[in-house]
Amino acid sequence: MNECGISDPTEISLDLIVFGRGATLVEKQLENSEGRIVFGEKRAIITINSDIAYEGKKRFVIAHELGHFEMHRHHINIHHDTDATLEYFKKGNQETEANEFASELLMPENLFIAECKGRKFGPDLIRDLASRFKTSITSIAYKYFELGDHPICLCYSYDNAVRYWKRPENYPHFMKNLTNLAPPDDSVASEFYQDKRIYRKEYSKQQIWKSTWFELKSWENDNDFKFYEYCIVTPTYNTVLSIIWEEI
Incomplete structure (x- = not known):
């Protein structure tokens, strides 16, 4: 550039x-x-x-x-x-x-970091950044994973099967290895594959249990965590990119 x-x-x-x-x-x-x-x-x-x-x-x-x-x-x-x-x-x-x-x-790194600084993470931020940089929401999600202020996890599903997932280094929660398996029944991704449900913008931030995507330790209680899932759905290709994060 x-x-x-x-x-x-x-x-x-x-x-x-x-x-x-x-x-x-x-x-x-x-x-x-x-x-x-x-x-x-x-x-x-x-x-x-x-x-x-x-x-x-x-x-x-x-x-x-x-x-x-x-x-x-x-x-x-x-x-x-x-x-x-x-x-x-x-x-x-x-x-x-x-x-x-x-x-x-x-999305040059210096500009992207400046646009993210101090802003609360959520679907609205992802959409605002996509509008700011005039690029796809999916590309914004991956860029935010690398450079954003708030740690997020990504899970890519195709044809009702989890293909790939990634979590930040040193993230305190461990994702279940669901590769080549269907997304969890209580996930937002599963709602699309089972019921063809795609949430409108105002409802795209859906609360989920920690145990939906992550391992729940024996001493932990799901009620003690606030995890959310936002899905970027491409019906034409039958793909779902799940963005998963914890609010503290």
């Missing part, structure tokens, strides 16, 4: 950044793909699926493809991205590098 002379990523449209870096941006319908990059002899063409409903997600996909352009032009000729390849939990590959590039381009 500094090379482009930009201090705030929302000051300039991404298509100008893409063009300035030597690629062409096209928006049209893509089947089974959210973004695509094709490398030619002199330039690359980045194509974004015009069916993406949310502008914030569209911007993140553009930034992700630009990451491929900057870092992987000598390793791939043509590449398609889906919701699976855009998933943050994947580590140690080109998709992770492209996600990290997009994250820092759209």
Whole structure:
């Protein structure tokens, strides 16, 4: 971003950044793909699926493809991205590098920390940050996990099965290992898979038991804790990202 002379990523449209870096941006319908990059002899063409409903997600996909352009032009000729390849939990590959590039381009660390400082965590904050940085709510959740003031845990479910989860280092509560199992029956994620329930904004912060997602020690009582779950649901792909946190 500094090379482009930009201090705030929302000051300039991404298509100008893409063009300035030597690629062409096209928006049209893509089947089974959210973004695509094709490398030619002199330039690359980045194509974004015009069916993406949310502008914030569209911007993140553009930034992700630009990451491929900057870092992987000598390793791939043509590449398609889906919701699976855009998933943050994947580590140690080109998709992770492209996600990290997009994250820092759209949400520079210094600006993100400043926007979070002193603000109480909850769904409203996640949505405010997504609006501030004009990116997807999901990308904000992962960025907040890394840089936010309040410790949160993340659990990603697909097709009614927990695929990945993560908790902060030295977090005092241990998450149950539910990998490849259905989300807990009393979780908000399970409500979507069992009843197709998606909470409206004003009710998206749902109180849960500690024992829903975490191990409850023999001397502990669920009533002594205040845990909450906020789910980012993508019905089209049958995915749920659960954000879980404790209020003290």
